Amino acid sequence: MKAWTLTKPGTVETNPLELRELPVPEPGPHEVLVRINACGICRTDLHVTEGELAPKKSEIIPGHQIVGVIERAGAEATRYPAGTRVGIPWLHKTCGKCPFCLSGRENLCDAPEFTGYTVNGGYAEYTVAHEDFVYPIPHGFADLQAAPLLCAGIIGFRCLRLSDLRPGDNLGIYGFGAAGHVCIQVARYWKQKVFVCTREEKHRWLAMDLGAIWAGGAIDEPPEKLDAAIIFAPAGELVPPALQALKKGGRLILGGIHMSPIPSFPYPLIYHERSIRSVANNTREDGHDFMKLAALIPIRTEVQVFPLEQANQALNALKHDGIRGAGVLKM
Numbered sequence: 313m314k315a316w317t318l319t320k321p322g323t324v325e326t327n328p329l330e331l332r333e334l335p336v337p338e339p340g341p342h343e344v345l346v347r348i349n350a351c352g353i354c355r356t357d358l359h360v361t362e363g364e365l366a367p368k369k370s371e372i373i374p375g376h377q378i379v380g381v382i383e384r385a386g387a388e389a390t391r392y393p394a395g396t397r398v399g400i401p402w403l404h405k406t407c408g409k410c411p412f413c414l415s416g417r418e419n420l421c422d423a424p425e426f427t428g429y430t431v432n433g434g435y436a437e438y439t440v441a442h443e444d445f446v447y448p449i450p451h452g453f454a455d456l457q458a459a460p461l462l463c464a465g466i467i468g469f470r471c472l473r474l475s476d477l478r479p480g481d482n483l484g485i486y487g488f489g490a491a492g493h494v495c496i497q498v499a500r501y502w503k504q505k506v507f508v509c510t511r512e513e514k515h516r517w518l519a520m521d522l523g524a525i526w527a528g529g530a531i532d533e534p535p536e537k538l539d540a541a542i543i544f545a546p547a548g549e550l551v552p553p554a555l556q557a558l559k560k561g562g563r564l565i566l567g568g569i570h571m572s573p574i575p576s577f578p579y580p581l582i583y584h585e586r587s588i589r590s591v592a593n594n595t596r597e598d599g600h601d602f603m604k605l606a607a608l609i610p611i612r613t614e615v616q617v618f619p620l621e622q623a624n625q626a627l628n629a630l631k632h633d634g635i636r637g638a639g640v641l642k643m
């Protein structure tokens with residue numbers, strides 16, 4: 313099979329991924345072999361490729377928003393028949409026995425596996441995954457449109473859940489790429505008023521198209537105070553202006569796996585019971601709940617498609633704000 317591998321992280325401008333011919337992987341007893349049709353491009357792939365997330369393997373296939381069809385199941389995998397269309401997300405596997413797994417917080421598992429980081433991912437024609445960690449894809453979504461739901465969508469959904477908003481509340485979204493453009497659709501469905509801060513004008517247009525009541529520059533102050541804000545951009549310098557925009561008691565949620573250092577700020581910005589909370593990964597419950605909701609709303613993802621052969625170009629486009637909505641590789 314064709315697969316992109318990373319052996320030495322480097323800036324994406326140097327095209328660190330290599331396209332190789334590799335054997336199709338064998339599914340383990342509880343795994344399924346998936347023929348991949350599409351794989352979303354996530355900012356985390358950039359962090360892996362550029363080494364901001366420390367390498368876990370000497371060679372890795374990136375990609376963790378995988379949509380494909382089960383070709384074959386391992387000897388003891390009986391959950392889904394061959395031919396089932398499934399998604400494979402970032403949360404590849406959890407241990408099931410640490411205190412976090414046992415208390416309904418498997419997103420914080422002590423011994424997790426992550427797709428495209430600790431185990432091979434979806435920038436390839438085939439991959440394998442444990443049957444308990446794949447999601448059936450609702451019928452209403454084409455492969456390419458479904459891919460961004462699997463990380464951008466699920467993580468944005470978890471951020472919204474943790475932001476604890478009621479209908480009519482004000483939500484700020486900082487950074488408006490793949491996650492932001494899905495998150496706003498859920499927030500609008502839940503009748504929240506959305507204000508978007510993003511540095512790219514075309515992203516502001518997309519935000520207004522999707523129902524934002526205001527869209528401004530990266531650190532512009534929204535015209536109304538916010539009940540909660542979510543920062544999707546990996547930029548720590550957004551934290552003080554986002555705190556500044558919150559009402560008393562407001563929640564600031566950090567949605568990224570990596571962020572540049574957060575500058576110091578005066579205590580009054582966080583006083584009056586404002587809070588800052590990061591989001592790490594997701595539980596399977598988040599994933600299943602979100603996929604159902606996505607079909608119900610229904611979420612419409614805006615995708616920019618790249619052939620599998622253009623993985624390096626796709627990552628470059630992502631890094632330089634060149635993608636409207638979400639980037640997806642097509643096999």
Ligand SMILES: [Zn+2]
Nearest residue numbers: 407410413421
């Ligand atoms: Zn665990």
Ligand SMILES: [Zn+2]
Nearest residue numbers: 354356463464
């Ligand atoms: Zn991701």
